[in-house]
Amino acid sequence: MGHLFESHIVMHELSMAEEMKKVVRSRAQGQRILSVDVSVGALSGVVKESLDFCGQAVFEEAFGPSVRFVSHWVPARALCDCGNEFELAGPFTPCPACQGYLRKLVGGKEVLINFIEVDDGNKNEQNH
Numbered sequence: 001m002g003h004l005f006e007s008h009i010v011m012h013e014l015s016m017a018e019e020m021k022k023v024v025r026s027r028a029q030g031q032r033i034l035s036v037d038v039s040v041g042a043l044s045g046v047v048k049e050s051l052d053f054c055g056q057a058v059f060e061e062a063f064g065p066s067v068r069f070v071s072h073w074v075p076a077r078a079l080c081d082c083g084n085e086f087e088l089a090g091p092f093t094p095c096p097a098c099q100g101y102l103r104k105l106v107g108g109k110e111v112l113i114n115f116i117e118v119d120d121g122n123k124n125e126q127n128h
């Protein structure tokens with residue numbers, strides 16, 4: 001059963017990496033991709049290590065062995081009723097300003113492509 005669960009998780013990150021590849025390919029418009037930088041929210045359900053593995057494999061296959069897939073872990077963030085926004089270390093972390101528990105989640109569910117680094121190329125090689 002453990003293996004079934006693991007393969008499900010990997011499939012999830014693999015399909016996510018494939019989606020990112022499509023986005024990157026359409027944005028790059030034929031330019032050579034050097035690196036892709038993504039954010040992985042703590043509440044996104046994505047296993048960062050799996051996404052790193054799948055992302056690197058998928059992007060190498062699509063854009064060549066020199067491409068780098070970089071991901072950053074984004075902690076959950078909450079906005080308290082008192083107006084304070086803070087990093088939510090766990091589900092039972094009180095607001096550091098007022099010690100309250102009335103808050104809403106404002107970050108940490110997202111998986112985002114932050115930027116795509118492309119090879120600007122040598123200007124001399126461009127055709128006009």
Ligand SMILES: [Zn+2]
Pocket residue numbers: 080081082083084095096097098099100
């Ligand atoms: Zn508060």
